Amino acid sequence: MRVLIQLRPSSELVAAVTDPAVTVSPADVADGLPGVVLDASYSPVAVPRPVPAAGGDPLSLSGPMTFSLAADDASVLVRGEISDDELSTRVSLLPGTRTDVVGVFADPVIEPNITCGGDPPVGDWRDVERLLAVGDLAGDGLDGSGVALAVLDTGINHEHVALHLDREVTLDGERSWVPGGVDGTPGRFAVDHGTMCAFDALIAAPKATLLDLPVLLSQRQGGSALDGLLSDAVAAFAHLREVLNAQPEDRRALVVSNSWGSFSPRWDFPVGHPGNYSDNPAHPFNVIVASLEQAGADILFAAGNCGRDCRDGRCAFPDRPIVGANSHASVLSIGGVDVNNERVGYSSQGPGRLAKRKPDVCSYTHFSGSKAFGDDQPDSGTSAACPVAAGLVAAVRTQWPASRLSPAQLRTLLRRTADDRSTAGFDYDYGYGITDSKGILAALRRRKDA
Amino acid sequence: MFLVTVRLPPEATLAQAVERLGLSEEEVDTGYGLVLIDPTQGLYGLRVTEAAARRIDPATGEGPYSDPPIEPFGPPR
Numbered sequence: 001m002r003v004l005i006q007l008r009p010s011s012e013l014v015a016a017v018t019d020p021a022v023t024v025s026p027a028d029v030a031d032g033l034p035g036v037v038l039d040a041s042y043s044p045v046a047v048p049r050p051v052p053a054a055g056g057d058p059l060s061l062s063g064p065m066t067f068s069l070a071a072d073d074a075s076v077l078v079r080g081e082i083s084d085d086e087l088s089t090r091v092s093l094l095p096g097t098r099t100d101v102v103g104v105f106a107d108p109v110i111e112p113n114i115t116c117g118g119d120p121p122v123g124d125w126r127d128v129e130r131l132l133a134v135g136d137l138a139g140d141g142l143d144g145s146g147v148a149l150a151v152l153d154t155g156i157n158h159e160h161v162a163l164h165l166d167r168e169v170t171l172d173g174e175r176s177w178v179p180g181g182v183d184g185t186p187g188r189f190a191v192d193h194g195t196m197c198a199f200d201a202l203i204a205a206p207k208a209t210l211l212d213l214p215v216l217l218s219q220r221q222g223g224s225a226l227d228g229l230l231s232d233a234v235a236a237f238a239h240l241r242e243v244l245n246a247q248p249e250d251r252r253a254l255v256v257s258n259s260w261g262s263f264s265p266r267w268d269f270p271v272g273h274p275g276n277y278s279d280n281p282a283h284p285f286n287v288i289v290a291s292l293e294q295a296g297a298d299i300l301f302a303a304g305n306c307g308r309d310c311r312d313g314r315c316a317f318p319d320r321p322i323v324g325a326n327s328h329a330s331v332l333s334i335g336g337v338d339v340n341n342e343r344v345g346y347s348s349q350g351p352g353r354l355a356k357r358k359p360d361v362c363s364y365t366h367f368s369g370s371k372a373f374g375d376d377q378p379d380s381g382t383s384a385a386c387p388v389a390a391g392l393v394a395a396v397r398t399q400w401p402a403s404r405l406s407p408a409q410l411r412t413l414l415r416r417t418a419d420d421r422s423t424a425g426f427d428y429d430y431g432y433g434i435t436d437s438k439g440i441l442a443a444l445r446r447r448k449d450a
Numbered sequence: 451m452f453l454v455t456v457r458l459p460p461e462a463t464l465a466q467a468v469e470r471l472g473l474s475e476e477e478v479d480t481g482y483g484l485v486l487i488d489p490t491q492g493l494y495g496l497r498v499t500e501a502a503a504r505r506i507d508p509a510t511g512e513g514p515y516s517d518p519p520i521e522p523f524g525p526p527r
Contacts, residue, residue: 117526154522180481193522216522231453231482231497231517238485260520267518275452275515283515284455284487284495291488305526312526346526373525381524 001087002039004077005030005094006047006102011071018046018069026078034097035082035090042079049073075102114345115338116310121368121378123339125203128364131339132204132392133437140441142395144205147253148175148243149394151387152236153260155189155214156198164370165202169210176212177239179232186212191372196379197259197387199370204391204437205398208255211243216260230262230277230285237288244295252296253397257390259302259383261326264316278323279353286325286354293330296402298410300390301326302382303335303359309345312381320353327352332393332411335359335431336385338366341421343429347382350428359431360411361418363389389414392435400444417443451479452503454513457492467496471511477502 008014009029016022017029026038048067056063068074082090082104095101115122137143162169176186189195189212198210213236218228237256244254262268262277269275277283281290293299305312306321315321326333327350336347344366352358362385369379378384396410405413414432417439421430456467464484468475479497487493498506503514 193524196524216520228520229517230520231451231495233520234453234487234495235482235485238487241486241489259524260522262518262520264518268516275513277516277518284453284493287493288487288495291490294490302523305523310526312523314521314527377525379524381526383522383524 001082002079002107003036003082003091004079004105004107005033005036006075006077006105007100008075008102009100014046014074014076015071017044017076018071018074029076030078030080033080033094033101035086036080036094039079039081045077046074047077049075079107114309114342115366116345117305117312117380119366120376121366123367125200125367125369125379127339128367128369128388129203131364132388133441134204136441137204137395137437140399140444142398144202144208144391144394145398146251147205147208147255147394147397148172148211149201149205149208149390150211150213150240150243150254150256151194151197151201152213152215152233152256152258153194153197154192154216155184155194156187156210156212157189157191157195158187158210160191160195160372161199161202161370164199165206167206169202170207171210171212173212175243177236178213179215179218179228179235182214182217184214184217189214189217193259193372193383196370196372196384197257199372200379200384201257201387201391201394203388205394208391208394213239234285234288237285237292240297241292241295244292244297250401250403252402253394254297255390255394255397256292256297256299257387258300258325259381259386261302261304262324263312263314266316278317281328281354283324286328289325289328290330293407296407298393298397298407299331300386300393301328301331301333302386303333304348305346305381305383306348307344307346308349312346320351321348322350322352322358324354327354327358329355330407332360332389332414333358333431334382334386334389335362335429336365336382337362337430337434339364341419341434343421347385350431357426357431361389361414361431362421362434363392389435392437392440396440396444413440413443451497451517452500452514453495453517454498454503454506454511454515455487455493455495456511458494459492460489462494464496467494471506473498473502
């Protein structure tokens with residue numbers, strides 16, 4: 001077994017290890033360790049000593065402290081191999097045999113095990129359903145009944161969604177909206193990205209009412225086969241405000257899922273120009289996002305697939321890829337994790353351009369679900385994570401309309417209850433963590449009782 | 451085409467916007483129409499030609515604003 005051995009040699013030797021101008025071999029530090037074959041290719045590494053603050057507990061690593069690389073404080077690591085058949089004996093006896101040995105530690109093989117685009121599905125939508133505690137949500141009456149769940153995308157194929165969920169699906173054609181020039185009827189578009197999003201949104205909110213807004217099918221001048229223009233999204237949001245205003249004020253519940261964005265600064269004015277979109281809260285789309293949220297809508301945007309580990313080839317922003325409304329302070333920006341709670345490598349990292357603390361939270365993606373792209377293809381991208389989270393929000397809205405819990409309060413609830421994936425609270429990989437339905441339910445029950 | 455904005459009273463029409471901005475109907479995307487962006491500010495948006503957008507008088511309207519293509523994020527390529 002490969003091991004790391006921590007030693008505290010003479011202060012002169014520690015000083016030599018910490019001096020980049022001096023070459024020290026493993027044998028200089030740890031020659032003669034019985035039963036240990038030293039790895040000559042691994043240069044000794046100095047390890048600083050944790051020094052507690054004045055009056056602090058010297059045996060605790062949880063209090064405030066500094067780290068000292070002083071020759072009298074630091075120790076040194078070397079790497080070696082111990083035979084597996086006498087591993088436990090040698091590991092136990094080694095510190096007693098040599099007074100300079102501080103400890104022996106396993107050195108496990110570490111492998112990149114991150115999910116990327118093109119990888120097969122990780123789990124299926126039933127796993128997502130379980131992770132979202134959909135049974136518990138339904139037990140508290142949170143199933144999406146009476147909640148409008150708008151999917152702005154490539155259009156929904158209602159039949160496909162119902163078939164693959166194997167249950168009835170409600171889609172409201174009257175309150176849906178199709179951009180000018182787009183042929184088609186809400187709920188009857190070709191199976192594609194929007195159908196995947198609709199399927200994923202209904203995992204947590206099976207009784208929500210879908211609204212179909214195929215903004216990405218727009219054929220306006222400047223668009224192409226499967227993209228739209230931001231102005232189409234402006235018009236769609238204006239329509240959604242009418243939908244919201246038509247709801248009784250005390251029962252407003254509209255969730256808007258957006259798994260799209262702008263990949264390139266090429267079509268945008270430069271940052272600093274008053275007409276810029278990516279970094280400019282005064283752009284008309286960013287203004288209408290704020291306006292719709294203020295009127296009571298919950299707006300979710302995918303963070304994007306420009307994560308450093310395996311970014312989408314279309315990503316053209318040189319840095320800070322969460323841009324424009326995807327990074328708006330009034331929306332939830334959703335990163336992606338697989339069903340093993342590990343961030344997928346393509347999930348865009350913050351900081352955001354409009355608001356720095358992005359993504360807000362993560363939700364599930366890269367699972368076998370809608371089969372919109374083929375039987376063996378996952379619902380992937382933050383494109384899937386966003387509607388999964390939107391479904392959770394829609395479930396909450398069943399009993400908690402905007403009049404009882406404002407969109408800002410709901411965002412805070414999701415952030416506060418998220419399962420933190422780092423040691424320091426918010427981080428630019430996971431945001432505040434992975435959405436936690438049970439935490440949300442507990443918080444809502446407390447709020448109800450208060 | 452570019453996006454521009456104009457401030458108008460409630461229930462404003464595209465014709466009112468065109469008149470306020472001093473444009474002709476040919477310079478405006480009439481299919482897109484006039485879109486209410488923020489009712490609290492009386493702020494509306496419309497799509498106009500590049501030449502028209504560059505003529506907008508800051509006293510009557512704002513813009514041009516970019517109108518970039520938007521795409522579905524997934525599946526990751």
